[in-house]
Amino acid sequence: MTNVAIIGATGYGGVELIRLLQTHPSVRLSFLSSETYAGQRVCDVYPHLAASETVLQKLDPAAVAECDFALLAVPAGTSMDVVPQLLEAGTRVVDVSPDFRLRDASLYPRWYNLDHKCPELLEQAVFGVPELHREPIKSARLVAAPGCYTTGALLALAPLLADKLIDPSDIIVDGKSGLSGVGRTALQLPYHYPEANEDAAAYAVTGHRHAPEMLQELRLLTESKVGITFTPHLVPMTRGILLTMYVKPLADVGAGDLRAALQRRYADEPFVRVLPDDQWPHTKWAAGTNLCFLAAGADQASGRAVVVSAVDNLGKGMAGQMVQCLNLMLGVDETSALHAQAVHP
Amino acid sequence: MTNVAIIGATGYGGVELIRLLQTHPSVRLSFLSSETYAGQRVCDVYPHLAASETVLQKLDPAAVAECDFALLAVPAGTSMDVVPQLLEAGTRVVDVSPDFRLRDASLYPRWYNLDHKCPELLEQAVFGVPELHREPIKSARLVAAPGCYTTGALLALAPLLADKLIDPSDIIVDGKSGLSGVGRTALQLPYHYPEANEDAAAYAVTGHRHAPEMLQELRLLTESKVGITFTPHLVPMTRGILLTMYVKPLADVGAGDLRAALQRRYADEPFVRVLPDDQWPHTKWAAGTNLCFLAAGADQASGRAVVVSAVDNLGKGMAGQMVQCLNLMLGVDETSALHAQAVHP
Amino acid sequence: MTNVAIIGATGYGGVELIRLLQTHPSVRLSFLSSETYAGQRVCDVYPHLAASETVLQKLDPAAVAECDFALLAVPAGTSMDVVPQLLEAGTRVVDVSPDFRLRDASLYPRWYNLDHKCPELLEQAVFGVPELHREPIKSARLVAAPGCYTTGALLALAPLLADKLIDPSDIIVDGKSGLSGVGRTALQLPYHYPEANEDAAAYAVTGHRHAPEMLQELRLLTESKVGITFTPHLVPMTRGILLTMYVKPLADVGAGDLRAALQRRYADEPFVRVLPDDQWPHTKWAAGTNLCFLAAGADQASGRAVVVSAVDNLGKGMAGQMVQCLNLMLGVDETSALHAQAVHP
Amino acid sequence: MTNVAIIGATGYGGVELIRLLQTHPSVRLSFLSSETYAGQRVCDVYPHLAASETVLQKLDPAAVAECDFALLAVPAGTSMDVVPQLLEAGTRVVDVSPDFRLRDASLYPRWYNLDHKCPELLEQAVFGVPELHREPIKSARLVAAPGCYTTGALLALAPLLADKLIDPSDIIVDGKSGLSGVGRTALQLPYHYPEANEDAAAYAVTGHRHAPEMLQELRLLTESKVGITFTPHLVPMTRGILLTMYVKPLADVGAGDLRAALQRRYADEPFVRVLPDDQWPHTKWAAGTNLCFLAAGADQASGRAVVVSAVDNLGKGMAGQMVQCLNLMLGVDETSALHAQAVHP
DSSP: OEEEEEESTTSHHHHHHHHHHTTOTTEEEEEEEOTTTTTSBHHHHOTTOTTOOOBOBOOOHHHHTTSSEEEEOOOTTTHHHHHHHHHHTTOEEEEOSGGGTOSOTTHHHHHHSSOOSOGGGTTTOEEOOHHHHHHHHHHOSEEEOOOHHHHHHHHHHHHHHHTTOBOTTOEEEEEEEOGGGGOSSOOOGGGBHHHHTTOOEEOSTTOOTHHHHHHHHHHTTOSSOOOEEEEEEEOSOSSOEEEEEEEOBOTTOOHHHHHHHHHHHHTTOSSEEEOOTTOOOBHHHHTTSSOEEEEEEEETTTTEEEEEEEEOTTIIIIIHHHHHHHHHHHTSOTTTTOOOOOOOO | OEEEEEESTTSHHHHHHHHHHTTOTTEEEEEEEOTTTTTSBHHHHOTTOTTOOOBOBOOOHHHHTTSSEEEEOOOTTTHHHHHHHHHHTTOEEEEOSGGGTOSOTTHHHHHHSSOOSOGGGGGGOEEOOHHHHHHHHHHOSEEEOOOHHHHHHHHHHHHHHHTTOBOTTOEEEEEEEOGGGGOSSOOOGGGBHHHHTTOOEEOSTTOOTHHHHHHHHHHTTOSSOOOEEEEEEEOSOSSOEEEEEEEOBOTTOOHHHHHHHHHHHHTTOSSEEEOOTTOOOBHHHHTTSSOEEEEEEEETTTTEEEEEEEEOTTIIIIIHHHHHHHHHHHTSOTTTTOOOOOOOO | OEEEEEESTTSHHHHHHHHHHTTOTTEEEEEEEOTTTTTSBHHHHOTTOTTOOOBOBOOOHHHHTTSSEEEEOOOTTTHHHHHHHHHHTTOEEEEOSGGGTOSOTTHHHHHHSSOOSOGGGTTTOEEOOHHHHHHHHHHOSEEEOOOHHHHHHHHHHHHHHHTTOBOTTOEEEEEEEOGGGGOSSOOOGGGBHHHHTTOOEEOSTTOOTHHHHHHHHHHTTOSSOOOEEEEEEEOSOSSOEEEEEEEOBOTTOOHHHHHHHHHHHHTTOTTEEEOOTTOOOBHHHHTTSSOEEEEEEEETTTTEEEEEEEEOTTIIIIIHHHHHHHHHHHTSOTTTTOOOOOOOO | OEEEEEESTTSHHHHHHHHHHTTOTTEEEEEEEOTTTTTSBHHHHOTTOTTOOOBOBOOOHHHHTTSSEEEEOOOTTTHHHHHHHHHHTTOEEEEOSGGGTOSOTTHHHHHHSSOOSOGGGGGGOEEOOHHHHHHHHHHOSEEEOOOHHHHHHHHHHHHHHHTTOBOTTOEEEEEEEOGGGGOSSOOOGGGBHHHHTTOOEEOSTTOOTHHHHHHHHHHTTOSSOOOEEEEEEEOSOSSOEEEEEEEOBOTTOOHHHHHHHHHHHHTTOTTEEEOOTTOOOBHHHHTTSSOEEEEEEEETTTTEEEEEEEEOTTIIIIIHHHHHHHHHHHTSOTTTTOOOOOOOO
């Protein structure tokens, strides 16, 4: 059994990690940290986890460093404080905070309003999308798992760029997210039930923090200039992210070519499902799972093609993907603890 | 008092017309038709309208023709059966079915799977967006009110095209609609509560019926080629349509120019509200009203600008706009019966 | 025009008062107070009220005292600070806080954790349910409008007790409320969208603050001992309260007798609708209105009868009823500004 | 591996059985029937079950009879047609239809509008609540799994009646159910998203079909007369049933005694969680699981006690409980395939 720590165990990402890893055949949850609930048991905070009597602790890097792996689900700025010490101690890290996602340290002041404390580690961080970076993840010491929007966008767009089927300079990503994406501690007016229910709106239109990481990763796939316009929206549901992407197929490329490229690329992937012609993803299909559903079709008249992806923002968009990375790093079956199908309806 | 008939009075559009017109100072509801509930009173079908004891009747063109105005909220193919007779009798018509929206009769077989029965009337039908066609509506005998998506898109895009601020050939419209848009009689699996709740998905990706009318109207505003990619989505709420539009500003045009153009164009319009910089519309703000909220901003890096509109699909997107047209045709205050503000939250 | 002040104008009750009173033919909103948003305009806080440019002010009793009426929608403990001064200045008051609902000042420490500062005023406060206390309200200087649960329960139970049809000692009230009942400033975890959505739960099972006022008012209607068990629940919707009441009909009293008593009692009431046999209220029918829907039926086998009421917690359960009281105090048509029907669906 | 058939595999109960049994270590799904979708694969009907390529078949009793077990999730009247043949062939049956729940055949015409075709089998049917009938279930040939409301009520009330803590003659059960309880094929207006969303209402107030089975089972636990008043409600969520029960503790019985009785009774039960003082169940905690959460408290003033239960109507209220029964009949670990915790939030 491998000893694993979860840092930020009582947030929505953390509790999802607990749910998944409790069923993992080769993982022992050895350390669960929570700044807010330290001293309480998991089941005191989450009565639905009645059997989880582990006592939550304040983040203690020395204690975490005794674990083989640390999974970090914390806000920006926390991971960079503890990861250097963990790596030094030999603890391998999967971090879903933004702290190690961006290779260019100079982007942190602009997007996260903080200076990076260990920019030298950015280079060794592996971007945590197994479908794109499987081999480096296996041997990584530090994996930076991407944001939820980023995952859904990359899985859809990467094969199309890699196969030179679409124009990299003019990509539009329209995202619709459920409210769990805002996190458990964001007790703010826009997420108050009476405000968020029966409402849809765009937010962060002039620049969402997931945009630079999308851009960074897509640039790795093409030598041409990449241009993305990304607009996220909140829609009144708890889980799920639907991304509708508008792309320009290059000359002689049809919708069928896009779909074929996706199918070819993901034929052997356990967590990506490419839909047949004229079937489009529903976020409900991915809820509670590590699955990503993809579809592509063309709008002949305008010359644009439409590509749609659906993931659970806390599943493949967060905790599920972290576990998938952990499995690769552990060298166990990549699908361990990730077999769940959506609870329907 | 003007005698007004509502055809299709028990659908969601019809019952909204009843709600609005019951408070109209110069309208008497003289004839309410319902094929399903003929013989019952309105209050038998809708207990919340306890005071509405009018008995619903089967559609009887002769009886309708005795009214001064007929408002039609019926499925495709019904209006073309009765409108000729009504016009001949001198009854003026506001029709929110698609039957008289498209000027080109040859589009009906393709989009609605039916041949038009009175194509000669298409030319005299006035497209029912008061902000774009106020004068012709005033004297029209036949107004074709647009679809809900179309209204939200036109109000946002028309000033930008008219002022030559954006490239007409590359417009993307991403729509998010509440479920009331599917109507009251569409008792189908995707709209069954357990299926639609906690789900978001695109539909009609390869071609929605509102696309040709959007195209037709936008073409009137520019001499250049118009290209639109329109993808509608259902999100789990009852009312509201949010449209996120991605446009290409022409050289030297900034986000401020787009916003200024909208503000200039709608400064005196009672039902269009253009938001200040970095405030974005919420569908909830428009719920139950005839309002349209607009905002525009630019994404500097990609060169794209984002324009967002929010309307109530049954308000400015349907019944509210029909009443606004009726007011113009009657020569009364354009805002009669349309003063309601959103019930919040 | 009568000058009216709204204290607590930016809470959900306050904004509903603004919405209603803006259409009132004999009211001028002269003073709007908000501790949080003082200095901003209403439309800055609530963009959907774009035309409301009144600047919000800190609560200034001297300024309020210049108004003819003050409507208070504030938390417990605030009204008792300002009402004495207002009454002294001749300003008549409708207060929807609990400060003047309970006649027994000794209940305040227990239920609201505060000592009453002006217990001498409790006696002159009139309980603000027009259907039960119309005449005293007309001439009242101080009206204490009841809580939302209380209104729905009293309207259902009062006629049955008054007519001696049910056993007063064994009444069960099971309440289901939408989330707007918690208020706009209660940004707490249970009301965070991801927590409240897709969930139903009881709360305050061992004692809700509306219980003592229900008890007080029902005791006025019978000489026998009154016993109520009241359990409120939150269900995932924004507006509406449904109360299911289980009562014991006295000997020889049938379900039809209960219904007949309700129908008789409310035949001339503009805002109470008693439903026919086997039709049961939906909260949606009352949304955004001042209506209360009532129904009664019997469960023969158990000997219990079931009585159900539906109100909008912010309508007849709060702001609507306050306006109804104001109308009575003003001597104008009791339905002024209260004609709205539910926006459906 | 045991061969298991699911009859009614594409309804909400059926698809939940598929989800659970696909992970069962000793079950092979050998036959899946669906009248509507015969000839299609499971994944054609439910794209989220992409790996389920089993072809659905029309119900063929001879084919089912080749399986060791048959799980029936069908409407009233179907099971009685096929179960005799299955039992004769030695196939053991877990039936969640009402066909074998009621021991008194004369109740079927009244409650289900049909005459029972094999009343002689009613006696050998074991009522399928493992916590109450574990031993008989183990050896049963025919298990009649109860309705969802019934399960939640029995688990709460049985220990209190068995321990003679409450008055059996005056029990009130107020139920709040999510919409998945109406089933996948009930495409009716009240379950249409725009109607059901933002609404709460009682239904079947004068008699719900689960009432007679509740009564039957509670009668087995006491020699006194049992009287239940049961009122179900629909609230706008997909999954979950919350039951609030109002009971009369007998002399000298306090809330603590009720809670203690529940805790004692369920101390070793894997799927029943009794909450501590002043913690109350949330339906969300049970979603997607086979858990039942229970709590009890007393309202001192009225002399009533309140007992609350929460289950997932498709989990412990349906498919989960069927699998639990199957496990007992198979002689395997009772929790096989039932380890899931709620997906939160």
